[in-house]
Amino acid sequence: MTSLYKDAQGADMFQQSISQVTVRLSRLINTGLLVLAGLALPAYAAPQAPDAFMQQLSNELMEVVRKDPAVKSGDMQKLANLVDTRVLPNVNFQRITASAVGPAWRKATPEQQKRLQEEFKMLLVRSYAGALSQTKDNYTIVVKSFKGSAEDNEVVVRSEIRGGNEPIPLDYRLEKNADAPGGWMIYNFNILGVWLVDNYRTQFSQEINAKGVDGLIATLAERNKSNSRK
Amino acid sequence: MPRLTSTLRLCLAALLLALVGCASTSGGNPLDPFEATNRKIDAFNESVDQAVLKPVAKSYQDYTPNLLQTTVKNFFGNLRDVWSVVNNGLQLKPKETLETGARVVVNSTVGLYGLIDVGTHVGLQRYTADFGQTLGYWGMPAGPYVVIPLLGPSTARDTAALLVDRHGDPWGQINPVASRNQGIALRLVDKRAQFLGMDDRLNEVALDKYSFVRDAYLQKRRAEVRRGPPSDVDELEEK
Numbered sequence: 001m002t003s004l005y006k007d008a009q010g011a012d013m014f015q016q017s018i019s020q021v022t023v024r025l026s027r028l029i030n031t032g033l034l035v036l037a038g039l040a041l042p043a044y045a046a047p048q049a050p051d052a053f054m055q056q057l058s059n060e061l062m063e064v065v066r067k068d069p070a071v072k073s074g075d076m077q078k079l080a081n082l083v084d085t086r087v088l089p090n091v092n093f094q095r096i097t098a099s100a101v102g103p104a105w106r107k108a109t110p111e112q113q114k115r116l117q118e119e120f121k122m123l124l125v126r127s128y129a130g131a132l133s134q135t136k137d138n139y140t141i142v143v144k145s146f147k148g149s150a151e152d153n154e155v156v157v158r159s160e161i162r163g164g165n166e167p168i169p170l171d172y173r174l175e176k177n178a179d180a181p182g183g184w185m186i187y188n189f190n191i192l193g194v195w196l197v198d199n200y201r202t203q204f205s206q207e208i209n210a211k212g213v214d215g216l217i218a219t220l221a222e223r224n225k226s227n228s229r230k
Numbered sequence: 231m232p233r234l235t236s237t238l239r240l241c242l243a244a245l246l247l248a249l250v251g252c253a254s255t256s257g258g259n260p261l262d263p264f265e266a267t268n269r270k271i272d273a274f275n276e277s278v279d280q281a282v283l284k285p286v287a288k289s290y291q292d293y294t295p296n297l298l299q300t301t302v303k304n305f306f307g308n309l310r311d312v313w314s315v316v317n318n319g320l321q322l323k324p325k326e327t328l329e330t331g332a333r334v335v336v337n338s339t340v341g342l343y344g345l346i347d348v349g350t351h352v353g354l355q356r357y358t359a360d361f362g363q364t365l366g367y368w369g370m371p372a373g374p375y376v377v378i379p380l381l382g383p384s385t386a387r388d389t390a391a392l393l394v395d396r397h398g399d400p401w402g403q404i405n406p407v408a409s410r411n412q413g414i415a416l417r418l419v420d421k422r423a424q425f426l427g428m429d430d431r432l433n434e435v436a437l438d439k440y441s442f443v444r445d446a447y448l449q450k451r452r453a454e455v456r457r458g459p460p461s462d463v464d465e466l467e468e469k
Contacts, residue, residue, distance in 0.1 A: 127435050165307070165350040166358060193453020194446045202259065202445050203437040219437060227434050
């Protein structure tokens with residue numbers, strides 16, 4: 001009887017530890033979003049292989065998430081700051097915006113392009129920052145070995161978030177960039193097979209078709225305003 | 231049997247509605263020829279969700295013990311794994327079949343009928359698979375995007391496959407029917423509770439929630455169908 005009781009208690013405790021491990025789908029997506037946010041890195045000397053580069057970035061991300069008190073506290077200002085200084089240097093945001101906007105990008109004035117980029121960045125950064133504060137300590141990111149040629153200027157690197165009960169696929173598109181801190185810049189990524197840029201193309205073209213580029217800028221600005229009020 | 235018929239009725243209703251809306255769209259996404267009707271069903275689903283399912287799921291999350299919630303999630307997850315094993319097998323994926331199969335074995339025994347997720351703890355990952363994915367794996371195209379009343383995003387292929395999925399659901403064999411239905415309701419609430427918080431984020435990042443969800447769903451399903459050893463390379467090449 002005693003041993004039964006112990007077992008039940010053990011099961012309880014075990015269950016609780018499992019429940020901490022439990023991943024909700026929303027968090028999965030959040031985590032995916034925030035992976036971009038973890039691309040903190042010091043300057044690397046020689047260009048690395050893309051998979052090694054992403055593994056290092058991912059590890060550093062998880063490190064920041066585990067240790068930075070700003071991440072845990074959910075302080076939006078600090079989180080946004082963190083994303084800004086540590087993530088964005090590794091992201092070609094102009095390319096992301098341009099390909100999400102599509103053909104209208106070329107016809108847009110430099111001023112419109114600048115505004116589009118700023119508003120889109122704000123929209124995404126806020127969402128990454130929110131996701132950052134919800135990451136679990138036991139997540140790890142496993143980058144799969146790179147199958148393409150290291151000579152390529154544009155590559156796909158695949159990885160998985162592990163630690164939940166189901167591995168979550170997370171892939172990146174990188175371009176070689178001598179000016180980037182790690183020699184590579186991210187210009188698209190997907191979580192669960194959903195590419196960020198591709199998913200925004202319809203969003204943006206719907207707005208542009210209905211209200212033009214300025215209409216899209218206004219919509220984005222308005223959305224950012226209402227998001228920051230929450 | 232009554233459950234099958236009601237599902238069937240639901241699907242037929244969805245298809246009929248979809249066909250009615252057929253003529254009303256132009257210039258939209260070619261994968262979504264029934265957009266006008268889909269949007270209406272989506273709005274209906276949304277209002278049902280806001281009025282009933284979401285509040286119930288919220289109370290479930292807030293007022294039942296975490297331990298209970300985890301146990302419920304583990305139990306239904308384990309049942310679902312059984313069907314995933316079958317479908318991973320049908321897709322000739324040895325790693326996914328064996329690992330998910332090992333999970334079922336461990337969780338059903340050491341994990342007390344699936345109540346405790348021992349599998350995850352010892353590093354056995356779940357690879358979810360359903361019959362729509364199996365059909366896609368063997369080459370059946372997804373067909374048009376369909377929003378099913380009460381169930382949400384799907385495609386013509388996946389809607390048809392749901393009938394088979396229902397058959398492969400071990401909980402569907404439970405008798406009496408009353409207990410079975412209670413379980414189904416609980417499973418639905420548990421599932422919805424896992425998505426709480428996601429609509430807030432969606433409302434933040436999507437300019438048009440309907441098309442955002444649609445495009446994400448279609449991309450995700452394509453990736454799920456393509457994923458796995460034989461098609462790994464194609465996926466890299468494609469974009």
